[in-house]
Amino acid sequence: MGTITKGQAHFLLLKIHSLTGLVPIGVFLIIHLLINSLRTVGVLPYQWSIDVINNLPFLIWIEVFFIYIPLLFHSFMGFYIAWGGEKNLFRYPNPRNWMYTLQRVTGGVAFLFLAYHMGTTVAPKLWYGHHLFEAAPFLIDVMNQEFATWTGRIIYLVGILSVTFHFANGLWGFCVSWGIIVGPKAQRNASIVFMLFGGVLMVLGFATVLEFSLHPVNVEPTFKGTF
Ligand code: HEM
Numbered sequence: 001m002g003t004i005t006k007g008q009a010h011f012l013l014l015k016i017h018s019l020t021g022l023v024p025i026g027v028f029l030i031i032h033l034l035i036n037s038l039r040t041v042g043v044l045p046y047q048w049s050i051d052v053i054n055n056l057p058f059l060i061w062i063e064v065f066f067i068y069i070p071l072l073f074h075s076f077m078g079f080y081i082a083w084g085g086e087k088n089l090f091r092y093p094n095p096r097n098w099m100y101t102l103q104r105v106t107g108g109v110a111f112l113f114l115a116y117h118m119g120t121t122v123a124p125k126l127w128y129g130h131h132l133f134e135a136a137p138f139l140i141d142v143m144n145q146e147f148a149t150w151t152g153r154i155i156y157l158v159g160i161l162s163v164t165f166h167f168a169n170g171l172w173g174f175c176v177s178w179g180i181i182v183g184p185k186a187q188r189n190a191s192i193v194f195m196l197f198g199g200v201l202m203v204l205g206f207a208t209v210l211e212f213s214l215h216p217v218n219v220e221p222t223f224k225g226t227f
Contacts, residue, residue: 017077018177020070021170028067029167030201033160037204040211047136047219054135063122071114078107099191103169106162113159120146133221144216153213160205168198 004012035053039046056062082104121142125131130138146152172194175181181190 013077014081017074017081018174020074021167022174024066024070025074026167026171029163033201033204033208036208040207043140043217043219047140047222050136050139051133051222055132075107075111075114079111082107099169103166103173106166106169109158109162110166113155113162116155117159133223137219137221140217140219143212144218147209147212148216153209156209157206160202160209164198164202164205167201168194171197 035049036046038049053059121139124142125135125138128138146156169191172181172187172191175190176187181187
């Protein structure tokens with residue numbers, strides 16, 4: 001039993017970076033886009049889904065440990081890999097090179113989008129103390145305002161496009177680097193499947209933006225008072 005070397009620690013950090021992109025961040029993204037797309041079904045199912053989430057016990061701790069810490073780790077490690085001394089580590093033969101460049105660019109855009117998105121939703125919700133059943137009317141009002149202007153819509157369309165591409169292409173990279181997909185033919189087929197999957201997620205997000213833009217509806221809290 002020796003101590004862990006610098007190289008091993010580095011390798012471990014890269015593996016954790018790769019894993020956090022899938023679990024919990026990727027899983028969160030799928031659930032998040034699905035839940036938000038409930039808005040296309042109707043405003044009530046959407047409101048109830050926000051009610052369920054905002055009434056979960058220990059919500060803040062679930063968010064801190066399953067969303068914020070993995071997201072911060074994945075983002076900063078991603079910046080380090082992309083712009084630090086790691087440029088040669090993941091060099092793929094052509095034509096994967098340009099996909100890797102796009103992966104870096106969309107990672108940066110996704111980071112900026114998330115800072116904006118959380119700054120306009122979760123941050124004011126916590127700051128103004130809209131908890132439990134007060135959260136849904138507040139957040140739905142925020143989203144209605146976001147999608148009332150072309151600036152807001154474009155920020156979201158670019159954000160969703162970047163995030164879904166980054167996730168789909170990242171899934172491919174994950175499967176290759178963990179030895180799940182081996183061989184050029186399997187890798188080529190897998191990249192098509194993952195891109196289609198990313199496309200489905202993107203459509204879910206775009207449909208939500210369209211619904212909010214076309215039919216902004218304000219809601220009252222589902223339940224007023226205390227239990
Ligand atoms: C149609 C597009 C989207 C809509 C309408 C939307 C809506 C929302 C809302 C209302 C919240 C606040 C939830 C709450 O505090 O209860 C939220 C939080 C959040 N969103 Fe989105 N979102 C969208 C796209 C995305 C995308 C593409 C990502 C990329 C990962 C994302 C990541 C997050 C994160 C990390 C949070 C904070 C999680 C939390 O604290 O619960 N969102 N979003």
